Amino acid sequence: MILHIVQYSATQDNALATCLRYIKPQDTLLLLGDGVNALLLQKWQHALADTQICLLEQDVVARGLQSRLGQYKQLSQAEFVHYTLTHAKVITW
Amino acid sequence: MSKLIIQVNQAGYGQGSSYQALQFTKAAIDAGHQVVKVFFYQDGVLSTNHLQSPASDEFALYQAWRELGQTHQVPLVNCVSAALRRGVLSAAESAENQLQHWNLEPPFQMGGLGELVTGIEQADRVICF
Numbered sequence: 001m002i003l004h005i006v007q008y009s010a011t012q013d014n015a016l017a018t019c020l021r022y023i024k025p026q027d028t029l030l031l032l033g034d035g036v037n038a039l040l041l042q043k044w045q046h047a048l049a050d051t052q053i054c055l056l057e058q059d060v061v062a063r064g065l066q067s068r069l070g071q072y073k074q075l076s077q078a079e080f081v082h083y084t085l086t087h088a089k090v091i092t093w
Numbered sequence: 094m095s096k097l098i099i100q101v102n103q104a105g106y107g108q109g110s111s112y113q114a115l116q117f118t119k120a121a122i123d124a125g126h127q128v129v130k131v132f133f134y135q136d137g138v139l140s141t142n143h144l145q146s147p148a149s150d151e152f153a154l155y156q157a158w159r160e161l162g163q164t165h166q167v168p169l170v171n172c173v174s175a176a177l178r179r180g181v182l183s184a185a186e187s188a189e190n191q192l193q194h195w196n197l198e199p200p201f202q203m204g205g206l207g208e209l210v211t212g213i214e215q216a217d218r219v220i221c222f
Binding site: 005007032033034058076077078080081082084085090092 | 095097109110113116117119120121123124126217218219220221222
């Protein structure tokens with residue numbers, strides 16, 4: 001069980017696309033920073049439909065996207081720390 | 094209590110990674126975990142330049158890292174070769190290179206990739222930003 005972290009915009013960096021080639025169903029994908037923007041696009045909503053996704057709450061709030069991304073699980077910083085320890089490995093793409 | 098290493102790979106300005114790493118490190122310490130060290134690598138070393146002088150009404154990332162390191166006794170370690178090629182030098186490297194100026198001051202320190210590797214041996218997780 002791996003925690004995959006993507007912190008860059010999917011339209012400016014291929015981190016998310018590369019991550020999706022390797023992610024397993026039991027893994028979790030955490031989107032940080034501009035990474036959260038991917039979920040505004042249908043293309044990525046579909047590509048991530050079968051992936052366990054969570055977002056860093058402060059980055060969603062900073063971008064004013066709470067209502068657009070409200071259906072996704074959002075983590076506080078403390079929960080982020082907890083997730084890094086409950087997953088066996090952490091990979092930042 | 095777990096042992097964590099935080100690795101910062103991107104510049105403090107232009108990318109949010111160094112700030113993200115700072116927030117994560119604070120949250121980890123608040124949760125009672127031990128941050129064994131923060132390792133600045135690649136453009137991450139730019140967060141350690143002592144001469145950074147942001148406007149007084151602006152969040153000062155350098156100061157925040159420095160205070161975190163001092164308050165919680167967290168070693169703040171630069172990859173020396175990444176730092177040297179980006180113009181971040183301590184007094185010792187400045188003298189070795191016959192330069193008259195330097196811009197790395199304690200609590201920031203120079204280290205090598207070897208330090209990261211030995212740190213990883215002791216740590217439960219490495220989190221990169």
